[in-house]
Amino acid sequence: xxxxxxxxxxxxxxxxxxxxxxxxxxxxxxxxxxxxxxxxxxxxxxxxxxxxxxxxxxxxxxxxxxxxxxxxxxxxxxxxxxxxxxxxxxxxxxxxxxxxxxxxxxxxxxxxxxxxxxxxxxxxxxxxxxxxxxxxxxxxxxxxxxxxxxxxxxxxxxxxxxxxxxxxxxxxxxxx
Amino acid sequence: xxxxxxxxxxxxxxxxxxxxxxxxxxxxxxxxxxxxxxxxxxxxxxxxxxxxxxxxxxxxxxxxxxxxxxxxxxxxxxxxxxxxxxxxxxxxxxxxxxxxxxxxxxxxxxxxxxxxxxxxxxxxxxxxxxxxxxxxxxxxxxxxxxxxxxxxxxxxxxxxxxxxxxxxxxxxxxxxxxxx
Numbered sequence: 001x002x003x004x005x006x007x008x009x010x011x012x013x014x015x016x017x018x019x020x021x022x023x024x025x026x027x028x029x030x031x032x033x034x035x036x037x038x039x040x041x042x043x044x045x046x047x048x049x050x051x052x053x054x055x056x057x058x059x060x061x062x063x064x065x066x067x068x069x070x071x072x073x074x075x076x077x078x079x080x081x082x083x084x085x086x087x088x089x090x091x092x093x094x095x096x097x098x099x100x101x102x103x104x105x106x107x108x109x110x111x112x113x114x115x116x117x118x119x120x121x122x123x124x125x126x127x128x129x130x131x132x133x134x135x136x137x138x139x140x141x142x143x144x145x146x147x148x149x150x151x152x153x154x155x156x157x158x159x160x161x162x163x164x165x166x167x168x169x170x171x172x173x174x175x176x
Numbered sequence: 177x178x179x180x181x182x183x184x185x186x187x188x189x190x191x192x193x194x195x196x197x198x199x200x201x202x203x204x205x206x207x208x209x210x211x212x213x214x215x216x217x218x219x220x221x222x223x224x225x226x227x228x229x230x231x232x233x234x235x236x237x238x239x240x241x242x243x244x245x246x247x248x249x250x251x252x253x254x255x256x257x258x259x260x261x262x263x264x265x266x267x268x269x270x271x272x273x274x275x276x277x278x279x280x281x282x283x284x285x286x287x288x289x290x291x292x293x294x295x296x297x298x299x300x301x302x303x304x305x306x307x308x309x310x311x312x313x314x315x316x317x318x319x320x321x322x323x324x325x326x327x328x329x330x331x332x333x334x335x336x337x338x339x340x341x342x343x344x345x346x347x348x349x350x351x352x353x354x355x356x
Contacts, residue, residue: 023238026264048335051263052227056236059230089226091202167326 003126009125011069016110018117021058025070026080029054040139041099060087063161066076066126068097071105071114080105083114085122090160096122096131096169098145106138106141112148119149123172124139131169134159143167183236184243186291186301187354191284192352193244193258193291196232198212203254204229207276214275215313217336223328233284241300243272246279246288255279260296260305262328268332270308271296271344273316285319287351304346308339317342324348 008020033043033050034090045053050161061067061140066085072078079101086097096118122128133151136143159166186193196204207226208218213264220228236242243259256279261272275285296302308331309316317340320327323343333339 018221021238026238030264046334047265048263048333051265052231055231055234055263056227057230058233058234060234061237062195062233063230088222088223 004021008067009121011121012074013113013117015071015074016117017074017077019072020115021068021070021079021082024077026051026054026075028079028101032099034149037103038099040136040142041097051065056088057082062159066122066172069118070111073110081111081114083111085126091134092158092160093130093132094122094128096133098133098142100141104108111145115149117143117170120172130171132157132159133167133169134161134164135167136144136163137165183244183293185241185356186295186352187249188291189352189353190249190251190259191255191288191291192249193288194247195236196245196254196257197228200254201229203276206258207274211279212275212277215310215316216272220311228252235262241269244292246284250333253283255284256288258285259292263334265269265306268306269302270306272307273319286322289319289323290349292353293327293346294352295355297346297349298352299355305344307342307344309342310337311340 011018030047030050032038032054033045033163036045037043057068064087068083068086069082070079081100083098086095096115098115099109103138107110119131122131132148135146146167149168154166154168157166183195187341196304201272205225206270207213208228209220215217232243239288243261246252246256246258247254254276256275258273261270262269265330271289273285273289296305307320307325309320320342324345328339328341330338
């Protein structure tokens with residue numbers, strides 16, 4: 001029998017398509033990871049580290065059965081960021097993570113739209129019972145997004161890094 | 177729409193080359209955390225080792241070819257990693273290999289490398305492929321010589337330094353029993 005990697009679903013929102021990552025996304029990822037915009041996700045890093053990180057992002061789909069989606073606008077397949085389940089080996093619990101590669105997305109509500117869809121996906125499709133986002137408190141945009149999503153700062157929970165703030169997302173009411 | 181694919185498994189007399197799985201991680205992390213991996217960018221923390229194992233699988237998805245986990249055909253014990261390694265900063269795709277700590281001295285690397293080379297030639301029909309090895313990595317260099325590779329120029333990598341390009345002879349291997 002041949003090995004078989006995991007299916008990657010596609011999520012659709014009003015303005016966006018969230019799909020699995022592919023090679024064509026790598027160039028934009030590398031640019032993002034080399035830029036100061038990546039400072040809250042381990043960057044900036046050079047090409048070898050960026051490739052490893054992208055491979056990691058893709059491979060998590062196979063190892064975990066879920067992973068980060070690439071954010072695209074309807075009608076244009078260009079990758080603009082990532083959003084979705086994130087569970088490396090050293091994460092205390094499953095996270096909804098996000099990266100925004102394009103400054104022009106800021107202020108459009110599209111990161112909210114994407115992360116809202118990712119939360120619906122993990123609670124309704126993957127049947128997660130809880131979800132957190134680990135956020136550097138110095139990252140005001142991510143803190144604002146977590147709050148807009150209805151997450152609260154869980155001061156008792158620990159993140160993967162000592163300085164992380166843990167934002168715990170609200171579980172949809174009909175699942176409680 | 178879903179994205180899915182299969183990767184081919186290569187079978188030799190003693191080995192099965194298959195996709196790495198979560199339950200290979202402990203063995204992989206032990207190797208990646210040891211001094212043995214110093215010649216291939218290590219040693220790695222557990223977090224880095226996990227990223228690296230995921231990257232192996234991720235490259236299959238991204239490029240359609242990649243590296244296999246070398247398992248003992250009878251017991252499925254993980255013995256090493258081998259296959260087509262092609263990060264964005266490499267000059268060309270190479271056959272890269274790593275043998276785990278306990279798999280030394282059993283002819284595993286030679287048999288696995290010949291299997292990958294035969295598959296590269298007969299199934300993928302690629303031109304003669306290279307392996308990139310630092311001159312200080314005497315074990316890998318000895319394997320390249322045993323495999324009949326010819327040394328060419330070095331490639332200067334910003335992090336890893338000078339990597340010697342060893343060019344493989346093609347069309348001489350006969351170790352594959354099946355490709356599944």
